[in-house]
Amino acid sequence: xxxxxxxxxxxIDGVRQARDDEHTAALRQVEFAVHWALIxxxxxxxxxxxxxxxxxxxxxxxxxxxxxxxxxxxxxxxxSFAAALGISLEAAKQxxxxxxxxxxxxxxxxxxxxRGVVPVWRARAISRETHDLSPEAVAFADRLISATPSKIxxxxxxxxxxxxxxxxxxxxxxxxxxxxxxxxxVWLRHRGNPATTDxxxxxxxxxxxxxxxxxxxxxxxxxxxxxxxxxxxRRARAVGILADPQYALDLMSGRDAAPGPGSVxxxxxxxxxxxxxxxxxxxxxxxxxxxxxxxTEWLTRYAAAGGKVIVRPVLDRSSTQAxxxxxxxxxxxxxxxxxxxxxVFPGCIRDSRSCDLDHITAYIPMSxxxxxxxxxxxxxxxxxxTHHRMKTFTAWDYKRRDDGTHIWTSPTGHQYEVPRISRRPxxxxx
Numbered sequence: 001x002x003x004x005x006x007x008x009x010x011x012i013d014g015v016r017q018a019r020d021d022e023h024t025a026a027l028r029q030v031e032f033a034v035h036w037a038l039i040x041x042x043x044x045x046x047x048x049x050x051x052x053x054x055x056x057x058x059x060x061x062x063x064x065x066x067x068x069x070x071x072x073x074x075x076x077x078x079x080s081f082a083a084a085l086g087i088s089l090e091a092a093k094q095x096x097x098x099x100x101x102x103x104x105x106x107x108x109x110x111x112x113x114x115r116g117v118v119p120v121w122r123a124r125a126i127s128r129e130t131h132d133l134s135p136e137a138v139a140f141a142d143r144l145i146s147a148t149p150s151k152i153x154x155x156x157x158x159x160x161x162x163x164x165x166x167x168x169x170x171x172x173x174x175x176x177x178x179x180x181x182x183x184x185x186v187w188l189r190h191r192g193n194p195a196t197t198d199x200x201x202x203x204x205x206x207x208x209x210x211x212x213x214x215x216x217x218x219x220x221x222x223x224x225x226x227x228x229x230x231x232x233x234r235r236a237r238a239v240g241i242l243a244d245p246q247y248a249l250d251l252m253s254g255r256d257a258a259p260g261p262g263s264v265x266x267x268x269x270x271x272x273x274x275x276x277x278x279x280x281x282x283x284x285x286x287x288x289x290x291x292x293x294x295x296t297e298w299l300t301r302y303a304a305a306g307g308k309v310i311v312r313p314v315l316d317r318s319s320t321q322a323x324x325x326x327x328x329x330x331x332x333x334x335x336x337x338x339x340x341x342x343x344v345f346p347g348c349i350r351d352s353r354s355c356d357l358d359h360i361t362a363y364i365p366m367s368x369x370x371x372x373x374x375x376x377x378x379x380x381x382x383x384x385x386t387h388h389r390m391k392t393f394t395a396w397d398y399k400r401r402d403d404g405t406h407i408w409t410s411p412t413g414h415q416y417e418v419p420r421i422s423r424r425p426x427x428x429x430x
Contacts, residue, residue, distance in 0.1 A: 034096075076394050117149045118149065133164065134168060138164070187199075219234035323373075339404070361374070405418060
């Protein structure tokens with residue numbers, strides 16, 4: 001459609017129609033998700049605790065996708081849904097959970113969605129707040145949320161859900177506080193540029209306030225020592241200084257302070273890939289591309305503070321050497337995780353370092369007449385535990401092409417191609 005000739009009124013009409021089409025398509029996906037769940041009811045073919053001879057398929061009861069009253073779904077059903085949409089397994093589970101929650105537990109909110117009053121994305125977000133409510137509490141929450149359609153927002157909806165939760169379960173206030181305390185932790189989140197890493201912390205509120213004061217105090221000391229960087233940069237440096245307790249104590253006590261070899265630092269493992277055709281650049285697993293100058297600065301600073309730097313040998317990634325045993329040796333596993341960076345199921349983004357290595361052609365023990373050489377890099381592929389079990393227990397099947405792509409065939413006969421994604425980009429050719 002050529003939009004360059006449209007009048008102003010036609011553009012507005014077109015935008016509104018596109019919005020309505022988008023809403024209709026999103027609503028259809030909700031309906032399809034529910035229907036897919038209904039034609040794949042939960043099965044109990046493999047009881048909890050069952051495992052095969054290698055101990056890798058131990059099962060546990062499948063957690064319901066939605067709250068009480070919604071139908072239970074076969075644990076492998078979301079995998080086909082994920083492959084069809086090209087999304088991760090967890091994202092597919094969430095979409096099916098949202099659809100079931102809306103359809104079976106939030107009928108008033110779903111009616112507002114179907115009438116176009118509430119967008120699908122907002123209703124899905126609201127539904128995630130209600131999964132733990134009892135049938136009575138979720139019905140009450142549905143009435144509260146839908147009472148004023150024009151004012152439905154995520155913050156207000158969450159507040160109303162909490163109101164319903166406390167109304168039907170007064171003891172839940174204590175449980176919620178305990179649950180919040182159980183969420184305490186510190187996490188690292190890497191973004192596109194490896195020069196910095198986000199540190200996300202969930203602390204007791206008093207600890208968080210004291211931490212904020214300490215960081216501010218160290219940032220102030222750095223300024224007194226001549227650091228002219230903006231306050232946020234100095235606060236970031238202050239957090240780094242806290243990793244060296246003695247240095248932090250000296251700095252805060254006014255003594256001459258400097259980081260030294262007395263620091264209590266562990267060993268940092270960085271998987272670094274070098275390419276002779278790209279001088280000055282390195283690729284760091286889970287972080288991305290960086291200059292060798294940045295890497296050198298890190299290693300120098302870390303070693304000076306008493307840390308340990310571990311260098312691992314480079315493997316021959318063209319090796320096809322085989323072994324006559326089920327489990328691959330560590331060098332073969334490393335080769336496969338370098339060759340395939342992620343689980344090779346369509347849409348899955350689980351890092352291959354945390355995956356099982358699956359025999360593409362099923363392994364037959366030598367004692368049962370199996371041929372030699374079954375365990376070799378060409379017959380191994382990383383699969384996360386869920387997709388490994390799914391490939392073993394369902395009609396999903398796949399093959400590996402010579403170029404490293406994997407072709408999956410679903411129980412419905414649909415095929416999906418998964419391109420090879422290695423841990424370092426292929427060498428450029430002229």
